[in-house]
Amino acid sequence: MAKRKINMGMVGGGPGSFIGRVHHMAAMLDGQIELVCGAFSSNPEKSKVTGAEYYLPADRVYDSYQEMITEEAKLPEGVRMDFVCIVTPNHVHFEPAKLAMENGFHVVCDKPLALDADEAEVLVRIKEETGMLFALTHTYSGYPMVKEARKLVKDGELGKIRKVVVEYPQGWLSEPLEKTDHVQASWRGDPKKSGKTCCVGDIGTHAFHLAEYVSGLKVEELMSDLSTLVPNRVLDDDANMLLHFRGGARGVLFASQISAGEENQVILQVYGEKGGLEFRQHEPNTLTIKWLHKPMEVRRTGTAFVSNIAAYNTRTPAGHPEGYLEAFANIYRNAATCMQHLLDGTEPPEEALDFPSIYDGLRGMRFVDKAVESSGNKEWVQF
Amino acid sequence: MAKRKINMGMVGGGPGSFIGRVHHMAAMLDGQIELVCGAFSSNPEKSKVTGAEYYLPADRVYDSYQEMITEEAKLPEGVRMDFVCIVTPNHVHFEPAKLAMENGFHVVCDKPLALDADEAEVLVRIKEETGMLFALTHTYSGYPMVKEARKLVKDGELGKIRKVVVEYPQGWLSEPLEKTDHVQASWRGDPKKSGKTCCVGDIGTHAFHLAEYVSGLKVEELMSDLSTLVPNRVLDDDANMLLHFRGGARGVLFASQISAGEENQVILQVYGEKGGLEFRQHEPNTLTIKWLHKPMEVRRTGTAFVSNIAAYNTRTPAGHPEGYLEAFANIYRNAATCMQHLLDGTEPPEEALDFPSIYDGLRGMRFVDKAVESSGNKEWVQF
Amino acid sequence: MAKRKINMGMVGGGPGSFIGRVHHMAAMLDGQIELVCGAFSSNPEKSKVTGAEYYLPADRVYDSYQEMITEEAKLPEGVRMDFVCIVTPNHVHFEPAKLAMENGFHVVCDKPLALDADEAEVLVRIKEETGMLFALTHTYSGYPMVKEARKLVKDGELGKIRKVVVEYPQGWLSEPLEKTDHVQASWRGDPKKSGKTCCVGDIGTHAFHLAEYVSGLKVEELMSDLSTLVPNRVLDDDANMLLHFRGGARGVLFASQISAGEENQVILQVYGEKGGLEFRQHEPNTLTIKWLHKPMEVRRTGTAFVSNIAAYNTRTPAGHPEGYLEAFANIYRNAATCMQHLLDGTEPPEEALDFPSIYDGLRGMRFVDKAVESSGNKEWVQF
Amino acid sequence: MAKRKINMGMVGGGPGSFIGRVHHMAAMLDGQIELVCGAFSSNPEKSKVTGAEYYLPADRVYDSYQEMITEEAKLPEGVRMDFVCIVTPNHVHFEPAKLAMENGFHVVCDKPLALDADEAEVLVRIKEETGMLFALTHTYSGYPMVKEARKLVKDGELGKIRKVVVEYPQGWLSEPLEKTDHVQASWRGDPKKSGKTCCVGDIGTHAFHLAEYVSGLKVEELMSDLSTLVPNRVLDDDANMLLHFRGGARGVLFASQISAGEENQVILQVYGEKGGLEFRQHEPNTLTIKWLHKPMEVRRTGTAFVSNIAAYNTRTPAGHPEGYLEAFANIYRNAATCMQHLLDGTEPPEEALDFPSIYDGLRGMRFVDKAVESSGNKEWVQF
Secondary structure (H helix, E strand, O other): OOOOOEEEEEEOOOOOOOHHHHHHHHHHOOOOEEEEEEEOOOOHHHHHHHHHHOOOOHHHEOOOHHHHHHHHHHOOOOOOOOEEEEOOOHHHOHHHHHHHHHOOOEEEEOOOOOOOHHHHHHHHHHHHHHOOOEEEOOHHHHOHHHHHHHHHHHOOOOOOEEEEEEEEEOOOOOOOHHHOOOHHHHHHOOHHHHOOOOHHHHHHHHHHHHHHHHHOOOEEEEEEEEEOOOOOOOOOOEEEEEEEEOOOOEEEEEEEOOOOOOOOOOEEEEEEOOEEEEEEOOOOOEEEEEEOOOOEEEEEOOOOOOOHHHHHOOOOOOOOOOOHHHHHHHHHHHHHHHHHHHHHOOOOOHHHHOOOOHHHHHHHHHHHHHHHHHHHHOOOEEO | OOOOOEEEEEEOOOOOOOHHHHHHHHHHOOOOEEEEEEEOOOOHHHHHHHHHHOOOOHHHEOOOHHHHHHHHHHOOOOOOOOEEEEOOOHHHOHHHHHHHHHOOOEEEEOOOOOOOHHHHHHHHHHHHHHOOOEEEOOHHHHOHHHHHHHHHHHOOOOOOEEEEEEEEEOOOOOOOHHHOOOHHHHHHOOHHHHOOOOHHHHHHHHHHHHHHHHHOOOEEEEEEEEEOOOOOOOOOOEEEEEEEEOOOOEEEEEEEOOOOOOOOOOEEEEEEOOEEEEEEOOOOOEEEEEEOOOOEEEEEOOOOOOOHHHHHOOOOOOOOOOOHHHHHHHHHHHHHHHHHHHHHOOOOOHHHHOOOOHHHHHHHHHHHHHHHHHHHHOOOEEO | OOOOOEEEEEEOOOOOOOHHHHHHHHHHOOOOEEEEEEEOOOOHHHHHHHHHHOOOOHHHEOOOHHHHHHHHHOOOOOOOOOEEEEOOOHHHOHHHHHHHHHOOOEEEEOOOOOOOHHHHHHHHHHHHHHOOOEEEOOHHHHOHHHHHHHHHHHOOOOOOEEEEEEEEEOOOOOOOHHHOOOHHHHHHOOHHHHOOOOHHHHHHHHHHHHHHHHHOOOEEEEEEEEEOOOOOOOOOOEEEEEEEEOOOOEEEEEEEOOOOOOOOOOEEEEEEOOEEEEEEOOOOOEEEEEEOOOOEEEEEOOOOOOOHHHHHOOOOOOOOOOOHHHHHHHHHHHHHHHHHHHHHOOOOOHHHHOOOOHHHHHHHHHHHHHHHHHHHHOOOEEO | OOOOOEEEEEEOOOOOOOHHHHHHHHHHOOOOEEEEEEEOOOOHHHHHHHHHHOOOOHHHEOOOHHHHHHHHHHOOOOOOOOEEEEOOOHHHOHHHHHHHHHOOOEEEEOOOOOOOHHHHHHHHHHHHHHOOOEEEOOHHHHOHHHHHHHHHHHOOOOOOEEEEEEEEEOOOOOOOHHHOOOHHHHHHOOHHHHOOOOHHHHHHHHHHHHHHHHHOOOEEEEEEEEEOOOOOOOOOOEEEEEEEEOOOOEEEEEEEOOOOOOOOOOEEEEEEOOEEEEEEOOOOOEEEEEEOOOOEEEEEOOOOOOOHHHHHOOOOOOOOOOOHHHHHHHHHHHHHHHHHHHHHOOOOOHHHHOOOOHHHHHHHHHHHHHHHHHHHHOOOEEO
């Protein structure tokens, strides 16, 4: 393994950014990654302010991501950044990701991958051409109990899967916050920055990824009903869908930003011939398994009774609850571990390869396109 | 109020019946109703066995519901039954209900009301012509916290309703029990006895009633996806739907009998402009209210902090949990209270009028018809 | 089995009584018991009012329990009451229980058994001399999941028991309600009616019974700390104790009536060498088992995965929650089943013998005496 | 504020250490602290291994804490460590803490502070003489909802406090792990390393701190019952206590390492005249408030409805669960913020001063002494 930390450069995350701070904490947690540079804002002054808050030397705080990528590429290995993390609004994912890979930098990118499937396909091509590592932060798949759930399904413990229900209710857009100066709401409500949807792209893609990740099944057909419940809002704030999975399983997916009073609940239920499982993100250290022919079972993060893959993604013993930042950090740690092995020319452990990829990102963008199409036509669409 | 108990005659509920025993316990709980006669089975021997178990005199145990209705009608008021409770499979609801009303008896009928909307309309007409009282046992609306939820919505505490999610997962038909001698499963799996659906009629109607009862809204359009997940099964065992309510609210309804490991969960979530509410039937004494602009609140059965209508339907102080039988008993108690006032020629209290009616039954049958139509055509249907 | 219902006469339970109504509902639920007479109040007018509410004929409503016992004894078997249920305040348990047994009537008595261990011992002697059946309504032991817990311990599944924690917090006496006209509070706060304690006798005895019933262990030594937290109150309203069980297990018991905001929570935790169990009365259909060497397990009322004794005390399938009244009704049903077998001269099933007995009542009264003694002297006392 | 990160040196935390990794993650999370040196083990080879894992240069990895403190003191400010974090077993807290403060280094020390109150008093004296900052990692007080609870009590929202119940059950020592090579168990079971107790010192002190921290009350008298339930074990593994607080409130405290199947639950309940609160560490983002005169309320980490002090100690929005590491990190962040202000000569914000102090540590050691004394003599002891 490398004798040095992996160097990170950040794109976005300037003053007022929520997700920038989250990425930084997730990257710092394990002491394996160092933030060495950043282009935190398209406004150079704001970029400087954030750079100082992160104790960066002034010469590693850049005015633009273009400048950062160009200048860092000139620095020697070990000094220059190894990867960029992209924490900008959706419309500023494509360009920096493309440029970074083309200049030999790995990428950790916030979701959704891009504005549509066309952009996503370009990124996939470049990733394949450059061979750079690409991680997408579908955080919820980082929880140990989500990985346990996936393992359980994969091992056939539930039998053939028949039904998947995934719910992602939020309430924070119950009022037209996008018409105030609310940083998070304003860009999400603006089609130029958010893309053709708000709710589906922002949180529906998380739910979609979780459903496919855990069930191991692919959606092949969907019926979508996107709505805008807050008067005069431009984009959708509520999305309900019926799903058909390849192989015959049925599904329900709903995501909402107007489920008033909901925080950021994410609930996944998967049912097979022999039993069902339930994961509720507000209490993420618990996985409930409801067996058809024996009593209900509760698996818990950090116990001796979970799979290797769950244990690999756990930091504390049972009863020392892990949370959102640890799930997020698992993506960083696994990606960084792979980067270290790339530096060393060694093979990473299989467990470290388990983080959301650019292909998950592409699939998410297709999901967005299909959801919009189905809802517009009020009919089932093939995936 | 009447100086005597209200007399009940039972149709169905012979050996092996689950729901017959439930109706009996629900009717007995408050000491207001007496079982005076029964036609418990189409098999006279079986009817006698059950009659003896209920300590009935032999001459009040009948060989058929036709005989019971005819013979009881000859007895004097106060001796004869005042109402019939119908606890037979779906295909034996229509005839006894019709006959009972035509002979001057009130009816408490298990759900769904009949086999289809046509039958239901006939019953509605007869009910209106005869003026008899008719209660339908949509049990879940009998819970105090469901009534509290309805009151909350009605009083506008949540603001305009925007979204309703209702879930009814069961797992007991994960295997083809209908091909064994399982009493409950065999008739439910047989279209002649169950009607054109299994899952939708049996539990989907409960979910549908609950959604409309609490939200106060009417579904005007739905998109349904009925499936049969267990191989070689005749009827549906899983049903997922998207709902549009009059006035613009959106909804999701799903019911399932193949959600392996689920018992009999019923979950209702209703979201308005100002907050949302959540009711989970497995813990029915709790109503969670998630406010947009203040902390989450938990209302509990039996406390001093609930509405009159909730209190009216409660028997024990807070912390003495009430359950399914008490919810069921509320339908009987309210209906019987109305019958007592009819005997007395007095007005019942407004609270006693709150039980599911024949109109709810008709609406449920229309729901079944529409769900089947939408799923078959894979398109949205108007309600 | 008897061809007739078991006849019940009630002592106490007049206007304003909470527990009288509860006993009545519990007795009615299974249709096995009929209320035939009552002496509902020491005030004959009040007794009449309640008698009419229960639809009793006037000649079976008595002015006093003495009159009721004398007069009923003159009626023929099958007409006269078979047993009395005593639902009066503590100071009116001893006399009617004694008189009933001496006149050949079985007894179902509310807890605590009497005012002190001396009274209790007299009742035990009379019970043994007369051979009458005597049931004490320690309701919480009537829950199916409490019986499941007991079975689990008895079968050695948890290994040798090491620790028992039982908690019974209420908050309803956080204010001096006993100085108002609050019916329940006034007699409980009066030493003449309640005995030498309020909190210990009223709810501490429930906790004590539950701990011994489930663990199968007997307390041999205790250290008690009784307090009166509400100013100017006469009796204790909070009780905390350390327990030593025969065989070495340790325990903690606390009961409180000033745990403001608590409803009527009862929590039992029992730990053995191999695992622990947890029962929480507010959600009584769940028994959580925390294993040392395997994942946590959840057993649920009504499932196929529980013991015979739990199933015997269950009325509805899984997911149709049972509550306090059903637990209460189990005591009545089991006692009444034994009475029916006594009438028939047959042996009752072993499961029906499982209800709290007069010996549990005696033990409870000793517990009260020891708790008062220990707290007064601030030292450990032998049991 | 300082333009540089705060420099940390670690004492202990070598191979196999659990708590060393936890301290490191907690220190890293916010990007405010840098690990610059360490004496990770009394075995220099092991110290080197750990140093390399943390990417430390070889010359900052020391063979002993004495060497580290001496050598670091020679380095210039900004290069040398600013504080030591002490993550060794209990018997190696006193010496390095003393030496560090005497050489001008701040201290973050794992709990309990020392082996007994005598050692603790010496450390208090030195802290006062040197003026160094001293933080003790009573982690559970770092949770935002614990701080919310404290604020609620302090603001009088619950009225005068009457009762405090604190529970800390673990099950991991249900078997004699200390007789295996289990790193955590062996030193904890050894009186030379652990002190005069195992359970009381290790986790009882956490419970005691939490009770006093949230209630704002001081224990003045206690009755303790320490037991050793696992045969042939040297120290206590179960501790149950009755508490009297100054001002009249009553309390119960129990801690256990043989509550088989329990992970690391910590539960606090505080009751006042107007309501009670409940905090359960396994779900630490929820604070339940049970009001006497209004419905139960649930306050949640990250919502807009909590106090400034809770918000100050929160990193993510509501519904993005925080856990144990974030609570731990709050102690580091607050202490480091104070250190930065000391460097700058400015006043830290009041919120940053809220971390467990050396005085809490002294109080914890007195608690240990009193608990042992009371249990040995089987009598109440003054505090």
